[in-house]
Amino acid sequence: MSATPARTDVSRLGRRPTPWRRLRNRSLLYVALILYLIVACFPIYYMLMSTLKADYDLIDPSVNPFWFKRPLGLEHFQYLFSQTNFPIWGLNTVVVAACVLGITLAICIPGGYALARLRVPGAQHLAVGIFLTYLIPPILLFIPLNQLVANLFNLENSRWALVLVYPTFTIPFCLWLMMGFFKRVPKEIEDAALVDGCNRWQAVRRIVLPVSVPGIVTAGIFAFTLAMQDFLYALVMVSSSDQKVINTGVPTELIRGDVYFWGELLAAALLPGILIAFVYNFFLDYFVQGITGGIGK
Amino acid sequence: MAQFSIEPAVVAERVPRARRFRVPGEALAGYALVSPAVLYILVLVAYPFFLALYLSLSNVTVAGGFGGFVGIANYLRIIHDPTFIKGLENSLSFTFFAEVGKSVLGIGLAFLLLQSLRGKKLIRGLLMVPFTMPLPLALLGWKWMYDPQFSVINRVFGDMLHLMHQPYPVWLGDPVFSWFAILIVNIWRGFPFAAVIVLAGLTSIPKDILDAAKVDGAGFFRTWHFVIVPLIAPILFIGLIYDVTFTLSDITIVDVLTQGGPNGATETLPMLAYQNGIIGGNLSSGAADALILFPLLFAGLVFFLRMLFRRTVEE
Numbered sequence: 001m002s003a004t005p006a007r008t009d010v011s012r013l014g015r016r017p018t019p020w021r022r023l024r025n026r027s028l029l030y031v032a033l034i035l036y037l038i039v040a041c042f043p044i045y046y047m048l049m050s051t052l053k054a055d056y057d058l059i060d061p062s063v064n065p066f067w068f069k070r071p072l073g074l075e076h077f078q079y080l081f082s083q084t085n086f087p088i089w090g091l092n093t094v095v096v097a098a099c100v101l102g103i104t105l106a107i108c109i110p111g112g113y114a115l116a117r118l119r120v121p122g123a124q125h126l127a128v129g130i131f132l133t134y135l136i137p138p139i140l141l142f143i144p145l146n147q148l149v150a151n152l153f154n155l156e157n158s159r160w161a162l163v164l165v166y167p168t169f170t171i172p173f174c175l176w177l178m179m180g181f182f183k184r185v186p187k188e189i190e191d192a193a194l195v196d197g198c199n200r201w202q203a204v205r206r207i208v209l210p211v212s213v214p215g216i217v218t219a220g221i222f223a224f225t226l227a228m229q230d231f232l233y234a235l236v237m238v239s240s241s242d243q244k245v246i247n248t249g250v251p252t253e254l255i256r257g258d259v260y261f262w263g264e265l266l267a268a269a270l271l272p273g274i275l276i277a278f279v280y281n282f283f284l285d286y287f288v289q290g291i292t293g294g295i296g297k
Numbered sequence: 298m299a300q301f302s303i304e305p306a307v308v309a310e311r312v313p314r315a316r317r318f319r320v321p322g323e324a325l326a327g328y329a330l331v332s333p334a335v336l337y338i339l340v341l342v343a344y345p346f347f348l349a350l351y352l353s354l355s356n357v358t359v360a361g362g363f364g365g366f367v368g369i370a371n372y373l374r375i376i377h378d379p380t381f382i383k384g385l386e387n388s389l390s391f392t393f394f395a396e397v398g399k400s401v402l403g404i405g406l407a408f409l410l411l412q413s414l415r416g417k418k419l420i421r422g423l424l425m426v427p428f429t430m431p432l433p434l435a436l437l438g439w440k441w442m443y444d445p446q447f448s449v450i451n452r453v454f455g456d457m458l459h460l461m462h463q464p465y466p467v468w469l470g471d472p473v474f475s476w477f478a479i480l481i482v483n484i485w486r487g488f489p490f491a492a493v494i495v496l497a498g499l500t501s502i503p504k505d506i507l508d509a510a511k512v513d514g515a516g517f518f519r520t521w522h523f524v525i526v527p528l529i530a531p532i533l534f535i536g537l538i539y540d541v542t543f544t545l546s547d548i549t550i551v552d553v554l555t556q557g558g559p560n561g562a563t564e565t566l567p568m569l570a571y572q573n574g575i576i577g578g579n580l581s582s583g584a585a586d587a588l589i590l591f592p593l594l595f596a597g598l599v600f601f602l603r604m605l606f607r608r609t610v611e612e
Contacts, residue, residue: 029409029412029414032405032409033409033414033420036402036405036406036409036424037420037423037424039485040423040424040425040426040427040485040489041423041424041426043427043435043438043439043442043485044426044430044435044438046438046441046442046449047437047438047441050441058447059446059447061456065449065452065453106333107333107334107337108334110330110331110333111330111331111333111334113330114326114327114328114329114330114331115327115331118323118324118326118327118330119323119324119327120323120324120327120328120331121324123327126331126335128602130334130335130338132598132601132602133338133342133343135538135539135542135594135597135598135601136342136346136594136598137542137543137545137546137594138546139546139547139548139567139570139587139590140346140349140546140587140588140590140591140594141342141345141346141349142570142571142574142575142587143349143352143570143574143575143580143583143584143587144345144346144348144349144352144584145341145345146575147348147580148341148344148345148348164341165341167337167341168337168338168341168342171334171337171338172338175334228431229431229432231431231432231433231548231549231552232548232549232567232571235548235552235571236571236575246431246434247431247433247434248433250433250434250437251433251434251436251437251553262441265437265441266437266438266441268434268437269434269435269437269438270434270438272431272434273430273431273434273435274426274430276429276430276431277425277426277429277430277431278422278429280429281422281425281426281429284425284428284429284493285493288493288494288497289497291494291535291536291539
């Protein structure tokens with residue numbers, strides 16, 4: 001390990017370590033990390049274990065809660081896909097998230113480019129203003145928005161209501177992200193295209209957009225995952241089962257009265273939950289950069 | 298055409314500026330390109346916001362329609378309502394203690410993640426799952442862990458480690474334990490985010506400043522207090538404001554776990570707003586319940602704005 005230099009210098013604060021100190025520090029580090037990992041991942045592990053176990057194993061007090069006695073199986077997943085509305089909610093979720101992605105990009109690519117590159121008076125203020133709306137939480141808006149969506153847009157109790165409202169929180173974020181990406185594309189290459197006789201549109205289409213593909217993909221996937229995190233709007237605006245998304249369908253419909261079907265319930269939570277968590281993880285750094293306005297870069 | 302005799306880098310600097318000046322439509326085109334975003338925000342954020350304000354100042358129910366403008370009567374009524382007081386109390390205490398818990402755990406984790414580790418990407422990814430997994434879904438796991446009969450927490454700390462004695466707590470059915478149950482999930486969900494924020498701050502500190510502190514003989518805690526914290530204060534505050542905003546306004550945890558119960562013990566303002574405004578159909582009460590959070594959120598917003606502007610001006 002001595003061959004690998006410490007990543008940053010904050011970690012090298014304090015006295016110079018003797019071999020004994022070093023060993024002690026390393027083991028403390030790993031013990032602490034393992035404790036953190038247990039805290040973070042235990043609920044997930046327990047969910048996984050509980051979905052795979054046979055129903056009777058869940059309530060049998062002689063079974064170790066971390067392990068199993070009767071054979072593990074995938075019956076709960078089978079039941080989920082064949083006997084519940086879970087596939088419909090899954091489809092709704094994907095449809096909603098994909099449409100939100102489309103709307104967000106269609107609005108944020110031109111908007112971001114204009115704010116980053118065109119001589120627009122007050123661009124900076126406009127950008128900050130739009131970005132700040134991200135800090136207005138849904139709880140302040142959900143009652144009137146629900147009325148608006150039902151009365152003005154005629155989307156009462158429909159998944160399309162969510163397609164309409166989710167961009168309110170993806171646009172501020174993704175516009176800010178796109179602006180940042182476009183600012184980082186060197187001006188020189190665009191100018192070179194202009195000098196070579198392209199007009200502005202051609203320069204953008206042939207030069208700037210192709211270079212910005214990673215940024216566009218990031219913003220798109222970001223909008224996609226962000227749309228899958230909402231609960232309040234989905235809870236308030238959609239109540240019929242065939243229009244629900246996973247986030248509300250699973251907690252509101254798979255809990256039936258006081259009787260819980262934990263195996264199916266946890267399978268339904270775990271499957272999409274882990275998938276989304278996995279994708280989101282790759283974009284977490286952009287999320288942090290977005291929130292902090294890039295201060296941490 | 299004298300520009301072409303200048304070296305390329307300088308041309309790149311100059312040409313666009315000259316060109317831009319010659320395109321009068323550029324600003325117009327710019328506004329046209331941003332206008333969909335602005336329109337979206339105006340129609341679906343700004344307008345509903347003022348509508349909420351208007352609702353809270355009048356008397357509107359789903360069933361009865363518009364019942365007249367009543368000024369601050371809704372606010373006066375709700376602040377004398379014990380349920381509201383309990384909700385306000387809980388909203389503030391959950392947010393405060395959750396932020397303390399997240400900060401302590403988050404700062405600790407950030408320093409751990411600074412070290413060179415094998416498989417750091419994987420470890421970090423696993424540690425972030427509480428934050429990246431959609432909350433309503435993760436909450437179902439917690440609901441099962443807090444189950445009145447089969448709570449794994451009781452089994453581990455009671456049956457296996459003997460740290461708790463019978464009768465074991467009914468986590469979501471007892472006024473005190475349910476309060477802690479909600480707080481625990483709040484902290485669990487948010488500490489990874491606190492850690493990445495602190496980490497982003499720590500990695501942004503220039504190396505020479507830390508070297509200087511070292512040369513001057515500052516130990517770890519002095520360096521943390523006098524050098525690191527002042528330097529990363531902006532990023533910490535922004536992370537905090539963001540997190541406070543979303544902790545204060547979250548409805549998911551309470552709705553999935555307790556729905557405000559037992560007997561109002563875990564009632565929060567967002568939950569009240571939902572219960573009054575949507576389930577009870579009293580739009581005005583619901584709007585007032587939610588908007589009473591706004592002064593708190595607004596203070597955060599102003600602070601955020603100042604930070605952001607200070608930075609962009611420096612740029």
